[in-house]
Amino acid sequence: MIDVAIIVRPVGRVDSPLIDLDQAPKQGDEGAPDAWLVFDESVSEGLLDLRVGMDVLVLTWLDRACRDVLKVHPRGDPARPLTGVFSTRSPDRPNPIGLHRVTIVAIDGLRLQVRNLEALNGTPIIDVKPVLDPGTER
C-alpha cells in the first residue's frame, strides 16, 4: 500500500518571525509568536466565513522534518524512553503533517493573523478546518 503516492498542493504559507528549529516551541501554547497565514489567490473563496475571534485547526506540511523516523525521545529529551512516533507529536514521522489550534486575530484579504502558531516561517499550509468541540456542529 506504501507505493501509492498522494499529491498535496499547498494552499498557502506561514509568514512568521520563527526562522529556525531552535527557536520553535514544542507546542503553540508554549510561547509561540503571532504569525500570518498567507493564502494563494486560487483558494480565496474557501476563506469566506472565517472571522476574527474564531478558533480553527491549521494543517501544515512540516517540510524540515525527517520522514524515516519511527521512534523518538518525546520532546527531544534523551531521558525519556524511545516512543513510537504515532504516540507522540514529534514533527519527525512518515507524513509530517502539523496540526495547530489557533485563534484568528486579524484578517486582511488573503492574509490571516493568528495567535500561537509554532510553525516556522515558510511552512506550507495544506488545510484549515473549524474546531469541533463537543456540542458544536457545522
Add this chain to the structure above:
Amino acid sequence: MIDVAIIVRPVGRVDSPLIDLDQAPKQGDEGAPDAWLVFDESVSEGLLDLRVGMDVLVLTWLDRACRDVLKVHPRGDPARPLTGVFSTRSPDRPNPIGLHRVTIVAIDGLRLQVRNLEALNGTPIIDVKPVLDPGTER
C-alpha cells in the same frame, strides 16, 4: 506556491463496513461503526506505545472527495447558505484530509480496532497523533 507538490505515502488503510458515501455519517459520533486501522508493516515501530483505551487523532486521505470545491452547503443541506470550505468539515476541499478522533478498543499486531470512525472502507491512513487535551503533554 500552488505549483509545489508534496508527496504523501499512506501508512495504512481503513477496514470498515462503510462502503458508500450514502451510508457514512457526517461525524464519527453520529453513528459510525467500529472499524479496523490496518497498517503497513514498514511503519510497525511507530505503533509501539499505542494502547487499548487511548484516544487518538487519525488523519486520512478522503480519496473520494472533490478537490476543486471551495464553497459548500454545510452538511449537504441546500437550505444552508454556501460557505467557504475552510469554515466547514466538508470532505470536498483542495486537500481532502480527514481528521477523526477515535478510541482504540483492540490491538492485533498491525491492526487497531477503533470506535466511531466515519471513513469509508479502503480510505488511506496518513498519520496518527495522540490527543492533546488542555493540561496533557507528551
